[in-house]
Amino acid sequence: MSGNSSTYRTFIRAQAGLCLAIMLALVWSSGALADLPAWQCEGTPVIEQNNTINMDMIEASQAGQTTNSTFDTGQQGTGFCNCPTSGSYTSYFTATSTLPESGGWLRLNDELEAQVYIFVYGPGDLQVPFDKKANIASSPCSPTSGTISLGTGRRGKIVFRLTQNLVGETTFSGRLANLYWQIGNSSAAVDLSYPAVHVNADITLRAIASCQFRAGDTFSIDLGDIDKAALTEGGMPKSGYTPKSIDLSLDCINVGSSGKVNYMFQSASGSEGNLLLTDLRGLGIGLRDGDDNPVGLGAENSIDVPVISNTTSFLLKPYPTKVGKAAVESGRYTTQAIVTVSVP
CATH class of the missing domain: 2.60.40.1090 (Fimbrial-type adhesion domain)
Structure with missing residues (x-):
């Protein structure tokens, strides 16, 4: 032949799937309304919204690689403010986190860190932590009527960064940030006992093999x-x-x-x-x-x-x-x- x-x-x-996947669930909650300091506000527990984001990453999931995610509940909440006098006032927002921080990154676990941004009307997305950032809109408030619509804190973005090469998946569940709300008087001290919003997250970051x-x-x-x-x-x-x-x-x-x-x-x-x-x-x-x-x-x-x-x-x-x-x-x-x- x-x-x-x-x-x-x-x-x-x-x-199937990038080659990176992120499951992100955000929960908003608030504390009690009793004994609020003057010029401070609390959110009421009206927004408990879970946002799920699926992200696949086909690039090699190596240390230093970043990926972004946005969140938005799409809903207005309400807050209660202790206003000693009547008027139309500017709101000021402060955000903190109890997560370990290094170089502007919040440590989520041994493999993952994040930069968390909360949207404030006017300045836009602000990286946590930030202090007494003004919302450019004003709100009417009085000693007898302190209930105000609360939109700030419902949306923002998160930048994730791997701290080591990732095979499989990594997870985080817990609180990312606390948001505090003041009105009218930005010189008053923020009482950290009265957060307006808790930003919590359940995160699964998956590196897809190919x-x-x-x-x-x-x-x-x-x-x-x-x-x-x-x-x-x-x-x-x-x-x-x-x-x-x-x-x-x-x-x-x-x-x-x-x-x-x-x-x-x-x-x-x-x-x-x-x-x-x-x-x-x-x-x-x-x-x-x-x-x-x-x-x-x-x-x-x-x-x-x-x-x-x-x-x-x-x-x-x-x-x-x-x-x-x-x-x-x-x-x-x-x-x-x-x-x-x-x-x-």
Whole structure:
């Protein structure tokens, strides 16, 4: 036979999703209204809104990488202000956090830190902590009527930054910031016993793993000429055949140095046992790996391959072989196979 060739098509099937995912739930709450200091306000517990944000990241999730998220309850709340005299007053907002802080970043856990911004009408998004920032709108207030609509604090943004390489997911659940509200007199001390809003969050940040074949997604190989007499049933040719290989190595992200991926081979043109059928009667293609171990077809014969420094090393060596007892037909032949890589 002469001019023999064999073509392989490949596909990657990885878990759906960027390659980063964030589940963010924000809860707003307020304290009691008794004994408010003069010129200080409290929110009433009318906004308890959970905002969920899904973010996927396909880039490598490495230390120093940042990603942004916004939040907005979309609702007006109400607050109660202790105004000693009647008038139309400017509101002032102060925000604090009890989370550990370093260089402007709030530490959420060992892997994740954040910058939290709360929107104040006028100055816009202000990074926590901030002190006595004025809302440019004014509100009427009197000793007998201190209930005022509260919009400040319902929206803002969060910038997340990884402090180390992330594989899998990292979570945080707790309070991000306290927002305090004063009206009319910004010189009065803020009593931290009376927060207007608590900003709490349940966060899940997920790094999605993915891989690509280093040599592309379609591979072709010419197995060369071989004498039919050299073919064996299911095995390598006895003589006159020089083994050839296909490099199916992968470049991966977010798998980690101790991870692994799974290779599964299937025929796109029919099979018999673990042999790929060709378009010539009696001729099939067997598969071996770079160490000459047999490679079978189907999920039951899939192979786990370690990921080292975000790469895999895998060689596939196809070879011509007899299928059953039928005489092998002469001529050119082709076959097709699919390799599916599953990423954890």
